[in-house]
Each structure stands twice: as C-alpha cells, then as structure tokens.
C-alpha cells in the first residue's frame with residue numbers, strides 16, 4: 001500500500017532528452033530515454049498527486065493518470081515547464097536538456113561537397129530552465145528538484161551544481177553502462193540545499209523515484 005502523501009499537490013516532471021535541429025533531417029540530441037522521469041510521474045500519481053509530465057522525445061506510453069504535454073527542443077521544454085509550474089507545488093527536472101543548440105538552422109539539408117572541409121558547427125547557449133525556475137518560484141514554498149548526470153568527480157560536481165542552480169534537491173547520478181541514461185536501473189545521491197546527502201542504492205528507477213518523493217514530501221509545507 002502506498003500513502004497518498006502527495007494528495008492535493010500538483011507536481012511537474014520533465015523527462016526525456018531535447019533535440020536541437022540542425023537541418024530538416026539532423027539534430028543534436030542525447031541518450032535520455034525518459035524512463036527515470038516517467039518513473040517519477042507514475043510514482044507521483046500512485047502517491048495521490050496531480051501530475052503534469054513534460055515529455056521530450058521519449059516514445060514511451062503515457063503514464064496512466066498523468067497529464068502529458070510534449071516538447072522537442074530546450075526552448076519548447078522551457079515554455080511547457082514554465083507554464084505548468086505556475087501553479088505547481090513541486091517541479092522535478094529529470095529531462096536531459098541541451099546546454100547548446102546550433103547557432104543556425106539550415107532550411108535545406110546540409111550537403112557534403114567533394115574536396116571541401118566539413119562545415120563548422122557554431123553553437124549558442126540554451127536557457128537554463130532549472131536555474132530560472134529555482135530563481136523565480138511561481139508560488140511561495142514551491143520545491144524545485146534538479147538532476148545532475150556526471151561522468152567524473154561526481155559528488156564534487158553535484159555539490160557545485162546544486163549551489164549554482166539554486167534548487168532545493170539535486171539528484172546526482174553517475175553516467176555508466178548499467179545506470180542513468182537508457183537503463184531500467186539507477187543509483188544516486190540526493191543532495192539537499194540544507195546540506196543533507198541521501199545515498200540511494202542501485203535498483204529500479206521506480207525505487208529512486210519513490211525515495212525522491214519521500215524527501216520532497218518531508219519538505220512540503
């Protein structure tokens with residue numbers, strides 16, 4: 001049996017990976033499947049929350065009971081998350097958002113030409129949605145949870161990211177063969193702005209999701 005400790009709460013979860021178009025057939029993307037975010041959405045529904053899931057390029061079935069909206073690019077994800085966050089108690093950014101997008105979009109397919117150098121790929125920064133949501137809480141007491149996917153100096157980078165982004169909780173997961181991107185399982189340390197550190201052992205993404213909701217529920221006023 002699950003306690004309905006999120007009953008009456010509106011939670012927003014982003015999931016999946018943004019794709020930044022380069023031309024009509026190409027994009028810059030990442031390896032997020034959306035599984036961790038969907039596990040968060042499913043477990044939040046089970047705990048009684050009203051759930052808005054902002055899904056980026058996932059191809060997963062809609063979780064029963066969640067309102068699902070889609071976004072392709074980081075800009076589109078930002079628009080949907082900001083809109084849904086307006087009356088949210090909790091925002092969880094599990095999506096892998098591109099930090100950069102191509103500076104230009106080529107209306108026609110970019111062609112290779114014999115004897116010519118490959119074209120340079122100029123990038124510009126995307127908005128930092130997590131930092132923005134954290135800095136401009138749509139309502140008092142709104143809780144903001146971020147993720148950090150790291151390959152090295154995992155905890156040190158996670159702590160620095162928590163401070164930089166200004167969120168309340170940061171779920172730090174290490175990129176690996178059997179965890180984080182694309183897998184059924186994950187492992188993490190959840191860092192709190194209050195200095196707390198909660199290790200979550202290797203297991204199904206649902207189990208990590210439930211531990212995150214435990215930490216969120218304990219902080220909701």
Ligand code: PMT
Pocket residue numbers: 015016031032033034035036037074093094095096097098099126127128129130131145146147148149150173180181182183
């Ligand atoms: O989808 P799965 O295959 O299940 O994999 C899950 C996951 C590995 C994608 C997930 O657990 C995870 O770690 N998500 C965040 C991935 C990521 O992009 O991390 P980051 O360290 O680059 O970003 C830090 C945080 O800032 C994230 O909450 C991200 O959503 C947010 N962000 C990043 C860039 C940006 N421009 N805007 C953002 O809001």
